Amino acid sequence: MTSHDHDHDHHDGHHHDNHFSDMQARVKALETILTQKGLIDPAAIDAIVETYETKIGPRNGAAVVAKAWSEPDFADWLQRDATAAIASLGYMGRQGEHMRAVFNTPETHNLIVCTLCSCYPWAVLGLPPVWYKAPPYRSRAVIDPRGVLAEFGLTLPDKQKIRVWDSTAELRYIVIPERPAGTDGLDQSALADLVTRDSMIGTGLAKAGAGAA
Amino acid sequence: MNAHEPSSLLAGSPGLPKSNDGDPVFAEPWQAEAFAMTVRLHEKGVFSWSEWAEALSHELFKPGRRDDASDYFDCWVAALSRLVTELSITSVDTLDDLTRSWQRAAEATPHGQPIRLENDPIK
Numbered sequence: 001m002t003s004h005d006h007d008h009d010h011h012d013g014h015h016h017d018n019h020f021s022d023m024q025a026r027v028k029a030l031e032t033i034l035t036q037k038g039l040i041d042p043a044a045i046d047a048i049v050e051t052y053e054t055k056i057g058p059r060n061g062a063a064v065v066a067k068a069w070s071e072p073d074f075a076d077w078l079q080r081d082a083t084a085a086i087a088s089l090g091y092m093g094r095q096g097e098h099m100r101a102v103f104n105t106p107e108t109h110n111l112i113v114c115t116l117c118s119c120y121p122w123a124v125l126g127l128p129p130v131w132y133k134a135p136p137y138r139s140r141a142v143i144d145p146r147g148v149l150a151e152f153g154l155t156l157p158d159k160q161k162i163r164v165w166d167s168t169a170e171l172r173y174i175v176i177p178e179r180p181a182g183t184d185g186l187d188q189s190a191l192a193d194l195v196t197r198d199s200m201i202g203t204g205l206a207k208a209g210a211g212a213a
Numbered sequence: 214m215n216a217h218e219p220s221s222l223l224a225g226s227p228g229l230p231k232s233n234d235g236d237p238v239f240a241e242p243w244q245a246e247a248f249a250m251t252v253r254l255h256e257k258g259v260f261s262w263s264e265w266a267e268a269l270s271h272e273l274f275k276p277g278r279r280d281d282a283s284d285y286f287d288c289w290v291a292a293l294s295r296l297v298t299e300l301s302i303t304s305v306d307t308l309d310d311l312t313r314s315w316q317r318a319a320e321a322t323p324h325g326q327p328i329r330l331e332n333d334p335i336k
Contacts, residue, residue, distance in 0.1 A: 017322065017323050018320060018323075019316075019319055019320060020316050020319040020328075022312070022316075023241075023286070023287060023290060025312045025313070025315040025316045026308075026312045027247050028312075028330075029311035029312040029315055030250060030290070030297065030308070031246065031250060032315075033297070033303045033307070033311065034250060034297070034302070037302060037303075039254060039257060040250055040254065044253055045246060045249045045250055045253065048249035048253070049245045049246055052236065052237065052238075052239060052248075055236050055237060055238045056238075056240075056241070056244075056245050057239070057240065122242060127242055127245075138325075166325075168324065169324035
């Protein structure tokens with residue numbers, strides 16, 4: 001785990017870790033009342049939302065990954081200053097949060113934790129999976145990342161190290177998965193289709209290219 | 214779209230933003246949550262399709278809408294709020310109080326902790 005020596009509040013001194021917009025809060029209020037009245041079950045709501053997982057938000061992280069795979073200069077920039085590199089594509093964080101890109105290699109696999117609060121950068125990564133919000137996941141992912149990943153069907157070679165990154169209120173992460181084999185001829189839009197939400201949080205890999213055996 | 218999918222009727226809501234393959238699309242997660250709650254309430258018979266369509270249309274045709282229709286789901290949530298108060302499931306005041314309570318709870322919750330209603334300091 002990294003030391004948390006990040007910069008604090010550069011803006012107005014009124015920074016809150018978490019904030020709900022009027023609409024977010026109103027939807028939570030409706031959910032609370034309807035649940036109390038026994039009219040809805042939050043698990044059933046989550047299940048419906050999950051079916052629309054790929055239809056929520058711009059999910060523009062996939063385009064960031066595809067560009068990094070295709071353009072070494074962009075990949076370098078992303079590694080040095082992900083906030084600026086991502087912003088150059090017109091994708092701004094909603095609260096101006098800083099982003100850091102962590103690159104998977106044959107030696108190291110990266111996994112991101114933290115979705116317990118409102119800081120998950122869904123506009124870049126897509127909607128978090130429901131299980132990700134379960135409190136036990138976060139602690140287990142830190143203690144036994146290899147075991148947790150195996151439960152999600154991702155068994156990594158023993159020689160590949162796993163680094164776990166814990167988002168902070170000011171710094172969010174995106175995993176840049178390894179480019180799949182057999183994708184040399186693909187353009188960036190076709191490559192972006194291979195980049196899943198799970199691959200950008202490190203609980204999965206990018207999808208195999210159609211040309212791969 | 215398959216008739217057994219939860220969204221079969223609600224996906225026919227007037228003006229609902231859709232992808233090329235006909236599925237609803239959402240700009241932010243709360244929009245999908247509002248959609249999902251409405252689907253469940255309709256499935257449970259809490260309100261009829263025509264009641265829903267009328268409530269939504271009422272909000273959509275109010276003056277002062279944004280030109281780019283980016284406030285579509287704001288209207289959706291207003292329609293849902295109105296229906297549940299008209300059906301006496303809750304009152305406008307209760308809903309407003311609870312909305313502010315959730316906002317205070319969010320601001321009072323430190324990073325890395327789940328946002329819970331109990332975190333509202335003045336609840």
